[in-house]
Amino acid sequence: MVTTVTNEKPLRPRTILPYIFLQSLASGFSVIAISTLFREIKYEECKKHEPPHIPEIDTCSGRTLTYGVEISTFYGIMALSSFLAVGPLAVLVNIGTVKYVMAAAGLLNLCGDMWLYMCTWIPPHQCPSSLVMLAAVFKGLGNASVIAEAAQWNFIANAARPSRRSMSFSLALVTSWIGYRLSVGGASLYYKSPGPALIIGCVCWSVYAITAAWRLPDVPPPAGYQATPWTLGRYLRSTVEPFRMMFRDTAVSLLTVSYLFASVATVADDGLIHLAVTRFGEGSPELVHFVFGRPLLQGMIALIILPVAIHLHQRWRKEEGRIALPTDSQVLQDEPTDSLPPPAYDAQLKYAFEQDLWIVPLSFLVGACGFLLAAVNQSPTMVIALTFLRS
Incomplete structure (x- = not known):
């Protein structure tokens, strides 16, 4: 054998x-x-x-x-x-x-x-x-x-x-952010x-x-998967x-609408690059500050400010007597599901989602304020400052 x-x-x-x-x-x-x-x-x-124009008085430029x-x-x-x-x-x-x-x-x-x-x-x-x-x-x-x-x-x-x-997942997001910011900054050259x-x-x-x-x-592939022929239907x-x-139920519909608005806001955020080029002009110091200063500030937020804020939030919630999430050995142990208390486990999962998502509404609110103030006052200094706030 x-x-x-x-x-x-x-x-x-x-x-x-x-x-x-x-x-x-x-x-x-x-x-x-x-x-x-x-x-x-x-x-x-x-x-x-x-x-016909003379190069010195090019009206289109x-x-x-x-x-x-x-x-x-x-x-x-x-x-x-x-x-x-x-x-x-x-x-x-x-x-x-x-x-x-x-x-x-x-x-x-x-x-x-x-x-x-x-x-x-x-x-x-x-x-x-x-x-x-x-x-x-x-x-x-x-x-x-x-x-x-x-x-x-x-x-x-x-x-x-x-x-x-x-x-x-967090490491993947940070890696993606670093690559995108490096490419946009390099392309601006x-x-x-x-x-x-x-x-x-x-x-x-x-x-x-x-x-x-x-x-x-x-x-x-997933367990039990069987290949089927690919047809037009x-x-x-x-x-x-x-x-x-x-849109199969209310919860998924709300998540869909939230993701839609977040996607539109992300596209509008990328559109600030085109606005900065049009507003400040090529080679202007304001454009340089916009292109390179904003990623640096976002890096500080992602690597310094946000971890500190999350640490303080976790410490504050821990003082309220919250229970930590189970470890791998607890999740993957070969025990019948009846031995695990479902209500307590659901509460722990809910707490995990609260930890991951509490910063999202705050960041969207700050970003919305940045967009509104930048639309009201469009001076170069104010646009740069409020764009940094949007970061």
Whole structure:
């Protein structure tokens, strides 16, 4: 009798961290490039409608060019493309093919960044806005901000121990934040010519897709899963099913609406970059303070202020006589479920959620105040100060 011994290494949460860093790093390099492309196109359109001018009195260069409609259309096409792809890709995430979903997202986003790079080589007067929109289709189908993160979190959920999942997710969020801020800050150095930033983004997406497909370990599919043929009806169901599930009951509906508003606020937060470029101008010291000062402040908040606040909050709740969460050995012990007191365990889980979420309403409230005050007083100093408050 021959016994087969498998030498598969156990999944480790830290394995996914380099991929999270690469994904967030690659995502940020195209943010400013999109704004630059549309600004150049609008500048050429302005010159077409202006009489011949002397370079010293270029009226278009000193005019505030509005290209918000084009940017809104670009991100709208991304959202529509994401809608068509999110259901099928989510099905692949659920059955355990995490690394192939990440590789597909990387390849599609690579195509989007490559198309943007090719648009930078076309003279602006020969490059209509509709040509740039094709990149939105690729990046929307890649849906890096949702599907890739869902795949990464699925990997962490399968690899991390129960008591370490919260820390693993937090470490993943910090890694993603660092990568995105580094890429946006680096891309701002190439604001006038975004080609180098897009090349770096393409390299990051290439490394991300290749290493995810060949180096990332497999996540086992759920127990009892049976493969079924992929048909048009299954594709349509996978596209519509998430929207039905989002409003299946009151609790899930409230979470859906909250996430929707949070997503809109996040997009508006990213839109502050375009506002700062338009308001302050290229090469201005205010723009430098905005681009580099804000990430530094956010780093201080994430690494110093927030941990101290959480420590003080936990200490205050502990003094009220709260019970700590069970350890791994208590959660995974081979005892019948009847031996564990469900009410006490539910109370402990509720306390864990309170610990994780108490800072969220406060941060949204402070952020809303920052947006409102920045809209009322739009002076450079006030916008920078209130943007830091929004951090």
